[in-house]
Amino acid sequence: MKLSPQAVCITLLATLFNLAHAEVARPNIVLILADDLGFSDIASYGSEIQTPSLDALAANGISFTNYHTAASCAPTRAMLLTGVDSHRNGVPNIPESIPPAHQVHENYRGVLSRDVVTVASLLQNAGYHTYMAGKWHLGKARDELPYRRGFSRTITLADTGADNWEQKPYIPIYEKANWFADGEETTLPEDFYSSEFLIDKTIEFIDSNSDSQPFFAYIPFQAVHIPVQAPKEFTDKYLDTYQQGWTALREQRQKRSKELGIIPANAEMQTMSSTHDWDSLSAEEKRFHAKRMAVYAGMVDAMDHHIGRLVAHLKATGRYDNTIFIFSSDNGSEATGGDNPRSLLNRLGLRIQGYTNDYDTLGSKGSFNTIGPSFASAAASPLAYYKFYAGEGGMRVPLIIAGKPISDKAKRSNAFTFVTDITPTILEFTSTPAPPEFFGGRRIVPMIGRSLAALSRGEVEQVYTESDYIGYELGGNAALFQGPYKIVKNRGPVGDSEWHLFNIVDDPGETNDLREAMPDKLADLLEHYNQYAAENGVLDVPANFNGTTQVAINGIRDRFGKQLLVLLLTSIICGVFYILYRRK
Template sequence: MAAEIADSASRSSIDTSQRTNIVLVLADDLGFSDLGSYGSEISTPNLDAIAKEGLRFSNYHTAANCAPARAMLLTGVDAHLAGVPNIPEMLPPELQQYEHYQGVLGDNVVTVATLLEDAGYHTYFAGKWHLGTGPGKLPSQRGFERTVALADSGADNWEQRPYIPLYDTANWYADGEPYQLPDDFYSSRFLVDKTIEFVDSNLADGEPFFAYLPLQAVHIPVQAPQAYIDRYMGVYDEGWDVLREARRSRSIELGLVPPETDMVRMSTTDDWSALSDEQRRYESKRMAVYGAMVEAMDHHLGRLFDYLKAAGQYDNTLIIFTSDNGAEASGSADPSSFTARQGPTSVGYNIDYESLGLKGSYNTISPSFASAAASPLSLFKFYAGEGGMRVPLILSGPSVTKAGEINHSFSFVTDITPTLLSVAGVTAPQDRYRGRPVEPMVGRDLMPLITGEVDRVYEESDSVGYELAGHAALFQGDYKLLFTRGALGDGQWHLYDIVRDPGETHDLAALEPARLQTMLSAYQRYVRENKVLEVPAGYSHTKQLLINVLHHRFKTPVLIAMLTALILLPFWVAYRMKKRPS
């Protein structure tokens, strides 16, 4: 069975003259503690097995939303220079006039797939792309030999339909041509099937392969087969606070975070006890579907691992599993409200309790349960808090010598491409590739960490900057500089020791002013070197998405303004009520 733990000795006895295969699995919106091996109650035996025979990272960071993370993952270049500072669906028009703020992968970067294909690897892609569809932008034109790709930010998991009214259809492509999904489609099963099909098609020639599998799980709409949902009914009846604490305790027990790890209670988390019985019932099932989708993902990945074993390829395949960003908290706290129903019903979905997660159902988890998916971290997707950026990273296969151990050193999403090139023995281009200038990679090769040669690949003085829609962070040694704008921020820079305080509960800015100033200077240098632009005053990623949807659906400016005002009115009323003195 895929859940059984392979003998680690067999993996370490590979003929080193044989080039290593690579399977890179990317979950979508998976929280830090959503796997059993990271503290979850969700059953993930197949991923837990590769964690036990491989190496887990506890301090790995990615971008706080999907397209920037994918750009950095595949190129080793900062998202701003790669042309993807944010997802295109949330870019304001004021910034889209700049060439590097288009939200699509630029021609000034080279993908790891291109470099591996040049080195004789077969390269396969099955899953979500979200890096552009124009000329030269699809994965079939960015180094992947065989592809089946969802071009959009997301889509339904049961059928070919869009999940938000920004899209007229769910845009799937196969080998560069528009593609129609099969009638029996379920995303995790289908994408694993395609990966197996691609790998199997060329096994006979003995050449190595790179298979990139960016899954839809657990991006909205959160959907799963009924049999999986049934396993989690009742599991979440005690609510999000109990779950968040249970996961914190388990992550401490596993050694992923320090024993003294504390947590903040996010302002977006509701009072479970104040909900009605019917509301608690509904919320519990929303999370049950989420757990079911994670387990279904794990089950189908187990089929891929079983295939590799049966084909004699498992022992010579480096398997990497991670997530594009932290858990998404897009679900309204009140799914029965007018605003919560508007989006799903406009594209033909229902949000009824009985059918949650099944075909035709639009399901999400609210910010309250998202806080548990991120436990014990703070904030979630779209924000630069640890809950939005720190995610699981598991590596298993040849050269991974410390089976079952946890690495606590800092690593970043731009490190993945240099690591894969190192595994394959391929040299990264510096300033030019095929006669044209390209951005040099800034990520670090993690292989010395994986083989146990070094304790860290970033020195205490090295800094890694990050920005997304005005939210900002800078990592240096064990410390993190954090700025959160908008309703969840205070407009101030904060300083945390994220090794001892991963929950970001103790601000050190006042206690260490010299370190604060040093890191602020480093962040300003990052801004200059990566051409980071300021967002317009009043920018909100949710508001901008809404405006972009309205621009797509309606062409009359006056009508757009009226509809925007109508939909934003409840948020303004809620804000005014919150500001009233008690």
């Protein structure tokens, strides 16, 4: 049948309208990643810290209570953005901590491999604007920066961390804080504060495009990575909050977690060997430790405040209703800094770096703050261990997925989920195909994650079956998950380097070791772990491996290598001349 010119015109207009409508219907994605945030550090997960912006997202979305990441930042970020295991995406550990003997292996460079494709690249190819503002830590060479990995606009910190008030490295292994804008070195503004600045740049990027294309915004905050710093008005809100100490806080959060239904009502909690006795401290020591945690709370509060600014802007510009928010942390709480930060040695070390940790200015510009292992255990409450370790406190973190395209009421899921699930989830939300076998002329490592989209909509209760297993290793600490069970091995100084078996659904605090009661289950899971390690090229760490020491060794080599070589040769030459002189 031959159509009239009018019918052809109407059909064409309808097609164009449908295409335009389909473009508008694709949701915006805002992926927010906190740094070193503990499992119970936001109010909707049991915290006393005020986080109304994140609580509002939780009230209009789904909160995951059994979500796991790597226990260190770079491996999590690599898996988050690719859906590929850390031992196959090139980042099995932070590059600063990889032993030299491992660095000769292609999958142990600590830099995001070209054999994986980022979710940003896939969304960019699908017509999305792609933005990033925050910490990258997946490579700092020109072709390793996010501007070359799918992000069209970027402001990024390439290092493991940096100061939050100025463009300054936070540890001496870095000569400078390496910030980049759209792939080029850049200088931070004078009025810089990290959380505020990153949201300002995100809003700027979003507003720079007025077309109908959707956007993907990735915001990896510096909060609450060391140095823990916050504006005084946020810290002051919590000066009286932590006077009872870390043990009381840990118990308070455990109780609140039970009331919220985040953990079972009969779940137990262990006290870490690294937790000091609060009552043994002097009044002055208690006062100082309480402020350390107050600054930490202020930093979380400030991050939440600025997330609220972004949400308000999206509402004001009509973008909110078509935006999906994903919020999480890269790993559990950070225990660095010890429980005696005011020792003479610590203060001298900070002075050399241009820092102080005086009580009155703690958290302000020029100060260096940490919370130490005792408050880190409280931040991870009711879980055991913290960052770097494979205990639940190092790996289990909050995950909130929210937005009107998904839900308009609060839901909670205790289904096991893993960091590699985030990229497949985003792809399904945006109707973007997973990468084919080849991408950009290269064979691509396939994703292993599962989409959480159906789970987020309440259509299914699990995405992993009882027979599925997920393996994990980082710096010699290892785990394998299957159904409700987990085997875990933690090295020293806190762990014992032995395998243990737990039911982490009934016992998220890892207090009841089942290895003696269920030896067949332990043996079966160990067999699966060995298979995982073999298939993914997991290397055994040296017997004397210590992550902190390795960071120092690698840092000295990378920053001072040539100077140290010259100094060593000069010393040898001088020694030879001295021996010859003495013989003469």
